[in-house]
Amino acid sequence: MRRARDERGSLALEMALLAPFLLLIIALIYAYGRVGQVNGTLDSGTRDAARSATMARDSTDAKHAAERVVREALADAPAGCRSSLQVHLVGDFLPGEPVTVDASCTYDISDLGLPGAPGSLTAKSSFTSMLDPYRGIDQ
Numbered sequence: 403m404r405r406a407r408d409e410r411g412s413l414a415l416e417m418a419l420l421a422p423f424l425l426l427i428i429a430l431i432y433a434y435g436r437v438g439q440v441n442g443t444l445d446s447g448t449r450d451a452a453r454s455a456t457m458a459r460d461s462t463d464a465k466h467a468a469e470r471v472v473r474e475a476l477a478d479a480p481a482g483c484r485s486s487l488q489v490h491l492v493g494d495f496l497p498g499e500p501v502t503v504d505a506s507c508t509y510d511i512s513d514l515g516l517p518g519a520p521g522s523l524t525a526k527s528s529f530t531s532m533l534d535p536y537r538g539i540d541q
Contacts, residue, residue, distance in 0.1 A: 429514050437523060440479055440509055444527045447475025451489065452503040452531040461495040468503045476507070482522065483507035498535030504528045 451468040458464035469489045476484050484507070492502040505527050512521040 426516075429516050433511055433514050433516060433519065436480070436509075436511065436514075437525075440483055440507075440523075440525050441527070443475055443479055444472075444483075444505055444507065444525045445529075447472040448503050448505045448527040449529045450475060451505070452501060452529040455491060455501050455503060456531045456533050461491065464495060464501065465489075465491045472503075472505050479507070480509040483509040483525065493530075495533065497533055497537065500530045500532050502528060502530040 451471040454471045455464035455468045458467050468491055472487065472489050473484070476487060486508040488506050490504045492504060493500055495501065506524055508522050508524045510522045511519055
């Protein structure tokens, strides 16, 4: 007659082998979520900034409006992104010409503890909007 195998402790051994991989997958999902959230927020803020820049009467006001809009959009972004934010207004501020807002920020992902992951990432976004060709602009 055959004796039954003793399987006590096999579940603990399986979990000890699988737990690190499960934790790594969860951390990767969280990292991709953070990257997606920051990139999406920066894209949205840059798009809104370009549109608000085209409403300004001169290039100085357009630059200030673009910076304000992007900063407001990134209010819930990681602190590193808000502190390293750079916003540039590109283009001639002439009727009918395009105005481009370029924005970038760097944020940490080192707090996730992912092996082999970089310490920080840089998100970049750009959006172009046209100035109304039939309105006056203060030079």
